[in-house]
Amino acid sequence: MSGLEHFRAENAVDAEVAIVGGGLIGCMTAHELRRRGRSVLVLERGLLGGQSSGVSFGSLRLQGQHAPELPLALHAQALWTEVETLIGESVEFAGHGHVHLAVDDAQEARLAGNAEHGRAFGLPIELIGRQEAIRRWPFLGASVRAASFSARDAVVNPRLVAPAFARAAQRLGATICERVEVLAARHDAGGFALQCRDRDGAERTLRAEVLVNAAGAWSGTLAGWFGETIPLFAAGPAEMVTEPVPRFVEPTMHVVDGSVLFRQTSRGNVVIGGHPRMSVDATTRRTRVPPDKMLTNLGRLVAIAPHLRAYAVIRSWTGIEGYLEDMMPVLGPSATTPGLFHACAFSGHGLQLGPAAAKALAELITTGATALPIAPFGIGRFSAEGRRQVHSLAEEFQDDVLHRPG
Amino acid sequence: MTRIVIVGAGPAGIAAADALSAAPVEVTLIDEAARPGGQLYRSPAPGLKLDMSRLLGSSHGAYAAFHDKAAGLCRRLDYRPGTLVWSIHGGAVHLASASGAAALPYDALILATGATDRIMPAPGWTLPGVFTLGGAQALLKDQGVAIGRRVVFCGSSPLLYLAASQYLRMGVKVAAVIDSTPFAAKLRALPDMARAPATLAAGLRAMAELRLGGVPIHQGARIERFEGEERLAAVQCRAGAGQLVRIACDAAAYGHGLRPEAQLAELAGCELRYDPVQRLHLPVIDGDGRAGERLYIAGDGGHIGGGQAASLSGALAAAALLDDLGLPASDVDRAGSRRSLARLRGFPNGIAAAFRWPREQVVALADDTILCRCENIRVGEVRAALRQPMASPDANRIKAVSRCGMGRCQGRFCGPALAELVGAGHAGELDRLRAQAPIKPLPIALAGEAAP
Ligand SMILES: Cc1cc2nc3c(=O)[nH]c(=O)nc-3n(C[C@H](O)[C@H](O)[C@H](O)COP(=O)(O)OP(=O)(O)OC[C@H]3O[C@@H](n4cnc5c(N)ncnc54)[C@H](O)[C@@H]3O)c2cc1C
Ligand SMILES: Cc1cc2nc3c(=O)[nH]c(=O)nc-3n(C[C@H](O)[C@H](O)[C@H](O)COP(=O)(O)OP(=O)(O)OC[C@H]3O[C@@H](n4cnc5c(N)ncnc54)[C@H](O)[C@@H]3O)c2cc1C
Numbered sequence: 001m002s003g004l005e006h007f008r009a010e011n012a013v014d015a016e017v018a019i020v021g022g023g024l025i026g027c028m029t030a031h032e033l034r035r036r037g038r039s040v041l042v043l044e045r046g047l048l049g050g051q052s053s054g055v056s057f058g059s060l061r062l063q064g065q066h067a068p069e070l071p072l073a074l075h076a077q078a079l080w081t082e083v084e085t086l087i088g089e090s091v092e093f094a095g096h097g098h099v100h101l102a103v104d105d106a107q108e109a110r111l112a113g114n115a116e117h118g119r120a121f122g123l124p125i126e127l128i129g130r131q132e133a134i135r136r137w138p139f140l141g142a143s144v145r146a147a148s149f150s151a152r153d154a155v156v157n158p159r160l161v162a163p164a165f166a167r168a169a170q171r172l173g174a175t176i177c178e179r180v181e182v183l184a185a186r187h188d189a190g191g192f193a194l195q196c197r198d199r200d201g202a203e204r205t206l207r208a209e210v211l212v213n214a215a216g217a218w219s220g221t222l223a224g225w226f227g228e229t230i231p232l233f234a235a236g237p238a239e240m241v242t243e244p245v246p247r248f249v250e251p252t253m254h255v256v257d258g259s260v261l262f263r264q265t266s267r268g269n270v271v272i273g274g275h276p277r278m279s280v281d282a283t284t285r286r287t288r289v290p291p292d293k294m295l296t297n298l299g300r301l302v303a304i305a306p307h308l309r310a311y312a313v314i315r316s317w318t319g320i321e322g323y324l325e326d327m328m329p330v331l332g333p334s335a336t337t338p339g340l341f342h343a344c345a346f347s348g349h350g351l352q353l354g355p356a357a358a359k360a361l362a363e364l365i366t367t368g369a370t371a372l373p374i375a376p377f378g379i380g381r382f383s384a385e386g387r388r389q390v391h392s393l394a395e396e397f398q399d400d401v402l403h404r405p406g
Numbered sequence: 407m408t409r410i411v412i413v414g415a416g417p418a419g420i421a422a423a424d425a426l427s428a429a430p431v432e433v434t435l436i437d438e439a440a441r442p443g444g445q446l447y448r449s450p451a452p453g454l455k456l457d458m459s460r461l462l463g464s465s466h467g468a469y470a471a472f473h474d475k476a477a478g479l480c481r482r483l484d485y486r487p488g489t490l491v492w493s494i495h496g497g498a499v500h501l502a503s504a505s506g507a508a509a510l511p512y513d514a515l516i517l518a519t520g521a522t523d524r525i526m527p528a529p530g531w532t533l534p535g536v537f538t539l540g541g542a543q544a545l546l547k548d549q550g551v552a553i554g555r556r557v558v559f560c561g562s563s564p565l566l567y568l569a570a571s572q573y574l575r576m577g578v579k580v581a582a583v584i585d586s587t588p589f590a591a592k593l594r595a596l597p598d599m600a601r602a603p604a605t606l607a608a609g610l611r612a613m614a615e616l617r618l619g620g621v622p623i624h625q626g627a628r629i630e631r632f633e634g635e636e637r638l639a640a641v642q643c644r645a646g647a648g649q650l651v652r653i654a655c656d657a658a659a660y661g662h663g664l665r666p667e668a669q670l671a672e673l674a675g676c677e678l679r680y681d682p683v684q685r686l687h688l689p690v691i692d693g694d695g696r697a698g699e700r701l702y703i704a705g706d707g708g709h710i711g712g713g714q715a716a717s718l719s720g721a722l723a724a725a726a727l728l729d730d731l732g733l734p735a736s737d738v739d740r741a742g743s744r745r746s747l748a749r750l751r752g753f754p755n756g757i758a759a760a761f762r763w764p765r766e767q768v769v770a771l772a773d774d775t776i777l778c779r780c781e782n783i784r785v786g787e788v789r790a791a792l793r794q795p796m797a798s799p800d801a802n803r804i805k806a807v808s809r810c811g812m813g814r815c816q817g818r819f820c821g822p823a824l825a826e827l828v829g830a831g832h833a834g835e836l837d838r839l840r841a842q843a844p845i846k847p848l849p850i851a852l853a854g855e856a857a858p
């Protein structure tokens with residue numbers, strides 16, 4: 001909201017911590033840091049939550065989350081149940097659970113694997129045969145063979161999350177700037193110097209002791225200013241929404257390979273997602289879902305929920321998300337620069353992980369340590385030796401993402 | 407052969423098709439309506455006994471000539487009625503019709519998609535019985551059905567007197583015409599309007615006809631409310647002198663001028679630019695309708711100018727397209743058409759003054775007035791979203807938070823009023839809601855069924 005005009009003359013320290021990026025990660029981190037009494041400055045080039053954070057499917061899914069991430073995800077889920085009390089406003093949190101569906105033997109085996117894996121981490125997942133699935137969700141089509149249900153999975157309205165956390169942080173005294181872009185940053189004896197430009201073209205250098213890289217799909221650029229590489233790539237899942245439909249389902253429904261997933265909002269609209277994810281243009285920041293992709297995903301939708309045939313889709317969208325090949329974020333201190341922390345490339349899970357990621361980061365910044373399980377997410381995993389234990393990406397991304405030049 | 411796709415079979419689209427008819431190109435003409443005509447020359451369903459010469463009066467000659475030409479063209483080229491273009495992507499138009507979904511690649515594209523009413527919400531405007539001016543006119547021309555037995559025509563639009571006079575001619579009781587632009591403002595715009603004598607004459611003729619028919623005309627009157635319990639029972643307005651006037655009726659036709667349908671243009675990659683006179687974002691086109699690579703825009707979809715301007719611009723766009731493709735020129739009189747078109751389109755200030763968009767009204771609206779009729783969002787909810795800390799006054803942000811503009815019409819109707827509400831108190835450009843596919847609701851059934 002504030003531009004650059006009210007910052008004091010150059011070289012004063014403008015905040016103890018400067019956060020680049022006003023997505024949900026930046027806003028949640030600002031809030032956690034203010035709760036711990038640090039002075040905080042959030043710098044967002046566009047609008048708060050205007051990128052990935054504001055356009056996501058809205059799912060807080062635990063079931064099927066891969067092993068290295070599940071412990072942090074479980075912490076995050078516990079925090080999510082308290083979020084609305086903590087920040088004093090609604091983000092339309094609804095704990096209706098999440099259903100995975102299987103349409104063939106291999107997928108059925110996957111449900112069983114997920115359930116076993118969940119149990120190992122203390123996450124109950126119920127395996128459900130076709131008959132029982134049809135009894136609970138009578139709209140399911142003939143192709144559904146089996147289901148599994150995780151009651152602790154939930155949804156929120158993603159459009160509300162980043163602005164709500166920004167307000168909460170601001171109430172605690174954080175300074176939040178929209179339409180201020182960080183053009184460059186460097187580290188010197190006095191800490192970090194950030195060269196910023198506001199919407200009117202005014203430029204100023206702001207200073208902070210600690211710098212948080214929460215720049216989403218653009219965080220590789222910031223890391224580069226400090227001689228670090230985050231080998232992320234931008235992509236986005238196709239999303240669509242229907243006109244309001246009479247209430248028919250509470251949990252999120254999700255074919256286990258991700259080829260189609262949907263949930264119904266309290267107003268009745270059905271939000272529809274589907275992988276593989278598409279290539280998007282992080283430079284122009286203009287995103288479109290190709291029409292053939294929409295039709296393919298709708299075809300998959302009616303195979304699972306045939307009655308939706310009678311309704312219409314009213315909009316499509318996607319977003320610009322940063323992914324890493326192992327589908328995990330970078331979360332923790334920089335390997336080159338003391339005082340720099342990365343929290344980025346959430347690889348499609350940032351909404352769910354957000355509260356725990358922010359808490360871990362705030363603890364690291366204020367105390368130098370955290371008990372939260374973030375060890376798998378260190379930037380060190382991309383150093384020449386420790387590179388890539390990649391799992392299969394063909395299901396996750398279209399060819400145009402995986403085989404993009406450059 | 408080179409494939410040209412034309413979207414819209416109104417005056418602009420038909421003129422473009424005509425200008426291409428001798429060229430070595432394959433033309434596909436697409437319209438979501440069942441018959442050619444667009445808004446101006448909309449025609450009744452076959453078999454419907456509707457006396458169009460009575461309905462149209464002196465403009466029937468032009469109507470008949472248009473349909474003669476259109477019928478011939480539609481027989482000869484690949485004409486696809488009842489077909490919605492729901493997206494443009496990757497050099498193809500994406501179609502939805504009773505026979506399913508299809509993609510059609512093009513070498514060049516002419517968008518002649520016309521305009522729709524711009525609406526300023528008012529208390530009660532979503533009551534059953536309240537129609538847009540265009541909707542009221544379309545129902546009459548298309549189905550031979552009037553929107554009511556005692557109809558009020560209100561707002562401010564070139565269509566206001568025209569639609570009222572057509573209803574009168576068809577024997578419907580016109581309870582009143584309430585024109586929210588003061589007569590003095592119209593008089594001041596007269597010299598400008600005189601540059602389009604045909605349009606001006608048609609307007610004056612319609613007004614005279616209504617006076618002769620004993621229809622009360624209130625000018626410079628503000629619409630206060632559409633009144634009624636279950637459905638519309640009366641329109642209340644505050645007349646120029648300040649007194650409240652209540653007109654009993656069972657239907658009202660309402661609108662404030664026209665807004666180009668530019669969603670397809672946006673998806674096709676055309677730049678939209680804010681126009682401070684019309685307070686709308688309009689496609690950026692050159693004098694011949696060039697709008698981007700292999701992209702041309704003609705008619706009211708690019709620039710509100712009426713039927714004659716639409717035809718001229720359709721022919722010019724076709725000629726420009728042939729030039730750009732290096733194909734033999736058509737026999738369009740480019741210089742003459744450009745001159746006439748410039749004359750017809752050259753007075754946006756006059757149009758804006760004569761058919762005033764009452765933007766200050768949005769600020770005065772009571773909190774409980776519905777702004778977004780699809781999602782039932784009230785003005786007060788949008789104001790609350792604007793008052794929240796961290797709520798940038800940005801229409802797309804306010805939409806995301808309040809749901810205003812997120813329904814079936816995707817802000818095509820509430821968008822201009824939302825932009826005014828968000829922009830009130832700020833100098834400079836208004837925002838616009840960004841378009842995404844599908845530009846109109848896409849039936850899921852069209853997708854068929856794929857393997858999951
Ligand atoms: C379509 C879609 C669906 C998704 N569905 C889910 C889901 O169901 N569940 C889930 O958990 N996750 C989901 N995700 C992922 C989730 O949305 C993201 O992981 C999360 O929002 C990441 O938040 P962020 O703050 O890191 O990134 P962002 O929201 O992208 O924020 C980064 C911000 O940094 C700003 N910025 C960048 N560079 C600069 C600079 N130099 N100066 C100033 N500002 C800068 C950007 O403008 C941006 O606003 C989805 C993502 C997409 C795209
Ligand atoms: C409702 C209405 C009524 C009007 N009545 C009159 C009148 O009586 N007299 C007068 O002088 N002027 C009238 N006007 C002004 C009139 O629009 C112009 O004079 C003239 O019709 C403009 O011609 P056009 O070819 O640009 O657009 P139109 O005549 O509006 O033709 C556009 C055509 O494109 C089609 N189309 C649009 N989008 C799509 C899509 N996505 N897919 C497929 N097809 C599409 C529409 O179905 C329509 O047939 C009216 C305008 C409106 C909006």
